[in-house]
Amino acid sequence: MINRRGSAEEEDSAEVEVLLSRLSKTKLLTAKIQASLTRLETSAGNVQEAIRPIYGNTQRLQQLGTNIDRTLEAIENIRKPLDITSSEESIIRAGPQKAGLSEFLASVKRTNAALSELKSTNLRSSQDAVAKLTTLLKAGVQQLEFVFRETLIEDSRPVEPLHYVTKELPFPTIPQEKVSRLALINSSVAVSLIHLEPGDSSGGIPPTARLFSEIRGTYVARTLQNLAAASVNTTKKKTPDALYRQGTNGIGMYASGMEGLFLAEYENACQLFPREHWGPVYGSTARSALTEFSKTLRELNAHIKANVTTDCFLAYEIIDIVSSLSFRLVEKTGELKDEFQDALKPIRETAKNSLGELMEDTRRRISNMATIPLDGAAVPITPETMTRLQTMAAYISPLTTIMVALGDGNWFANGVSSNQRNSAKGFDVGADGRQLLAHYCSDTIDALMQSLENKARPILKGKSLLGVFIANNVGVVESMIRSSDLQPIMTSNWIARVDTWRKKGISLYLDAWKDPSSYLLDVTYTNRAGQRPPSGSNAPVNSAEIVKGLSSRDKDALKEKFKSFNASFEELISKHKQLAMEPQIKGQLAREVQALIEPLYGRFWDRYREVDKKGKYVRYDKGQLAAILAGLG
Structure with a gap:
């Protein structure tokens, strides 16, 4: 027992010694590994210190290489526009006729691009090149403007407007093949303005657009020249005292010709220029013709003012024609409304004043009559006055607008009508123009009859004769109202007014019959x-x-x-x-x-x-x- 126990302890002791021996070796190995790691870290630090300058130099060399490449690229970009000067100069100097318009436009386009690139570098060394290219571009643009002008002039000779007006034909526009060419030229010139006129204050309108307005504007004005002269010449009458007859003046033809030409030029402008330029170009093109038109209207107005009692109807006709013309043009183009209104202002004022002038003329002529017919017959001024009112019925549209602008009763010098209507309010946009015209006609009849009574009373002895005189003139008034377009205008208003005078005439006439009845x-x-x-008895x-x-x-x-x-x-x-x-x-x-x-x-x-x-x-x-x-x- 004792021997087996001792053997076991000896075995355990031997194993412990082996383990201790291995542990000792492991510690030794760990120490060696630690020493190696220490030496390795030291070596790595030395290597890093040695490599760091080399890495920095490499990065600088790489950046330098990049900069060199970019510099070479910039130099190449600078050289390209410089090289273009010589290559494009031969084309631009040759002109579009020799080089061909397409090639010439392409050359101008390349020159524009080269200028843009040079200006973007902002290098002092490129200033000479910029100046040379600018000069070259300017020469190219001038030649394009010349071609634009010559092409435009080919189709801008004045035409006979009556041919188109009387046959109701549209006025000619620029042929389509030329429109395309002119539009390309205008676009090229417009782009070039960025370099040639950087501070331009014309709103980006290129010189070609101004050329268009000048050439086509002259064409329009010259085409309308004869119609303008005819409008003035047709104011002359064989009988000075004759009332103006509707349609006998040339203003209608003039307006029709103007409308056709203006619409044709608006169509040309829309095809040639960008949308934002349509209005300015069209307005500039029409300016010369509108100036002549305004001058013509001023001449007509002077004639009307000198003959207002007979030719005021021409003023009404002009207002009607020009207002309608303006409305149609503005509806189709959106332009020239103010210009037409300004041109009409003098005639519109004359038309307003004419209403009071006509009434005063009636009073004045009655006052200046040498005598009154002793048989009580109606006097010529009565049908003449009614003829004026009948003639007004042909100008309902312009007169209603004039009446609304003038205000009820404001045709009187003191602003108060015969039945004391309130005219102090003046312009009333909600007023009924036809009703105001009816009021004017009624007031004119009152002024006529009152003036006739005042004139006749001291001349015609006896109430009976005066009554017949009044009744006769009232009869003429009533007859001329019923037989004309005045009746629907005056409606029931005139019946009461005329009836008052009729009753007065009858009453005066019957005054003489009081004697036999007495x-x-x-x-x-x-x-x-x-x-x-007995009262009420039917007995014989x-x-x-x-x-x-x-x-x-x-x-x-x-x-x-x-x-x-x-x-x-x-x-x-x-x-x-x-x-x-x-x-x-x-x-x-x-x-x-x-x-x-x-x-x-x-x-x-x-x-x-x-x-x-x-x-x-x-x-x-x-x-x-x-x-x-x-x-x-």
């Missing part, structure tokens, strides 16, 4: 039986019984009344037949007289005819008197 008013004796039937009047109950004095008085009536009645019948009356007035006055006299005479005759059985005093029975009265019409 003899037919008898005295009823109520204390005598059988003299008067017994003249014999009534006369029988009268005294001799009463009978003599009745005979005298019949005698006086006969004398007065026959005198008025004779005067009535001597008076000059309009047909409708003659019948109307006859009916009024009949309505006044016949009932009175019939009653008087029924009651007192038996006072004179021999017919010495009672000259007419009811039927005879009615026939005479009916014959007055």
Whole structure:
């Protein structure tokens, strides 16, 4: 037992010694490895210190190489534009005719590109090259402008406008093949402006666009020259006092020619130039023609002002034509609205003033009349005044706008119309122009009739003659309203105004008939039986019984009344037949007289005819008197 235990301990002790021996060797090996690592770190540090200068030099060499490459590339880029100067100069100096337009435009394009590259380098050494290329580009642009001008002139000779206006043909535009060429030239010149005119204040409008406006503007103005002259020449009349007749002036043809030409030039501008240049180019092209147009309108306005009472209608026509022309052009182009409005201003003012002038002319002419017809006939100024108003009906459109701008009643010098309408408000955009025109016509009629009455009252003796005179002139007024386009304009307004004057004339005329009617008013004796039937009675009047109950004095008085009536009645019948009356007035006055006299005479005759059985005093029975009265019409 003891021996086996000892053997086991010995084995364990041997294993421990082996393990200790191995541990000792491991420590030794670890120490050696640690020493090696230390030596390796030291060597690596030495290597890094040795390599660092070499790495820095390599990086600098690489950057230097990159810079050299870039410098060489920049030098190459600089040399390219410099080389272009000689290669493009031969083409540009040769010109588009020899080199060909396409090649010439390509050369100008390359020159522009070269200038852009040179200017981007901003090197002092390239300034000479920039100057040479700029000079070369300028020469190229000048030659392009020359080609542009010559090409444009080929189709810019004045044409006969009446050929196109009368046949309703569109005015010629630039041929399409030339449009393409001109558009390319304009585009090339526009691009070149960046280098040639960097501080240009024209809004980027190239010289070619200005050339277009100049050449085509001259073409338009010269084409319209004869129409402008014709518009002025056609104002001359054989009869100075004749009213202007619509359409007899050349302004209509002038406007039509202008419209056709302006639309053609707007189409040309749209095809040749970029969108932002359409309006300015079109406006510049039209400027010369518009200047001449404004001058023509001023000449026409001077003529109208000198003959306002006869030729104010030309002013209305011009406003109508030019306003419509402006509206159509603005609708299609969006341009020239203000220019046309400015051109129209003088004539528009003359047209406004003409309304008051016409009214004052009516008053003035009546005041200056030497006399009034002693037979009560209507005077010529009445149909003349109404003819003016009838003529106005042909210019509804311009006159309604004028009326709205003028304001109700402002055609009077004091701004107040005859029926005291409030005109203080002036311009009212919501006003009804047709209604204002109706007011003007009514005021003109009032001014006419009032002036005629004032003139006739001291000349025509007796109210009856004055009444016939007023009625006759009213009859002319009414007839001319009903037979013309004035009636729908004036609507019911004129009826009341005219009716007032008609009633006044009738009332004055009937004033003379009060004398014979006064003899037919008898005295009823109520204390005598059988003299008067009860009120409302339909019983026949017994003249014999009534006369029988009268005294001799009463009978003599009745005979005298019949005698006086006969004398007065026959005198008025004779005067009535001597008076000059309009047909409708003659019948109307006859009916009024009949309505006044016949009932009175019939009653008087029924009651007192038996006072004179021999017919010495009672000259007419009811039927005879009615026939005479009916014959007055």
